[in-house]
Amino acid sequence: MFIAMNRFKVKLGSEAEFERIWRERDSHLATVPGFVSFDLLKGAEKEDHVLYASHSLWRTKADFEAWTRSEAFRAAHRDAGASKVQYLGPPQFEGFESVLSQTAG
Amino acid sequence: MFIAMNRFKVKLGSEAEFERIWRERDSHLATVPGFVSFDLLKGAEKEDHVLYASHSLWRTKADFEAWTRSEAFRAAHRDAGASKVQYLGPPQFEGFESVLSQTAG
Numbered sequence: 478m479f480i481a482m483n484r485f486k487v488k489l490g491s492e493a494e495f496e497r498i499w500r501e502r503d504s505h506l507a508t509v510p511g512f513v514s515f516d517l518l519k520g521a522e523k524e525d526h527v528l529y530a531s532h533s534l535w536r537t538k539a540d541f542e543a544w545t546r547s548e549a550f551r552a553a554h555r556d557a558g559a560s561k562v563q564y565l566g567p568p569q570f571e572g573f574e575s576v577l578s579q580t581a582g
Numbered sequence: 583m584f585i586a587m588n589r590f591k592v593k594l595g596s597e598a599e600f601e602r603i604w605r606e607r608d609s610h611l612a613t614v615p616g617f618v619s620f621d622l623l624k625g626a627e628k629e630d631h632v633l634y635a636s637h638s639l640w641r642t643k644a645d646f647e648a649w650t651r652s653e654a655f656r657a658a659h660r661d662a663g664a665s666k667v668q669y670l671g672p673p674q675f676e677g678f679e680s681v682l683s684q685t686a687g
Contacts, residue, residue: 480623480637499682507687514685518585518678530678532585573623573635577604580619582612 478575479538486526486565495562505549511540526565538574583680584643591631591670600634600667610654616645631670643679
């Protein structure tokens with residue numbers, strides 16, 4: 478399993494708009510080969526920002542990379558950058574491979 | 583859904599020992615109420631360390647917090663710190679609430 482995360486530091490006051498954009502975007506993900514699930518995560522609230530992370534699960538890293546080269550990816554990101562959301566710095570990408578896995582028994 | 587992550591900067595050369603400890607520990611997680619799944623994640627390899635993250639899914643944040651106060655939690659962490667693994671700094675905890683969710687259709 479491969480997890481792709483993008484971390485966003487959203488300035489206080491921009492949270493609702495940031496969440497609205499993600500809620501309303503047409504991600505085109507549902508039918509992408511190897512896609513498992515997507516979550517928008519809300520993390521800690523700091524003095525000047527809230528940490529958010531997009532969090533998607535893929536069958537393999539190769540599936541994720543194929544998606545980033547696809548037309549579906551371009552379509553999902555077409556409107557990125559056009560919003561009024563204020564950030565502290567650029568998003569930070571992190572990819573992870575699962576090396577050990579356990580589910581509830 | 584709640585995601586609890588602990589980020590570890592493992593010095594180069596300690597990766598195998600770090601993974602062994604996680605593989606061999608008795609996590610006692612399987613029967614904890616609200617526990618969904620656990621993964622040990624391996625991230626980017628940098629000049630002087632590899633980023634790892636423990637990554638667990640919980641039905642709710644309250645389920646996770648109840649676990650951290652339980653005897654099962656104490657048992658799972660009994661041997662933490664006794665290993666020869668070398669780290670760059672202490673682990674960094676991050677908790678996330680899912681605010682938006684999508685699965686493969």
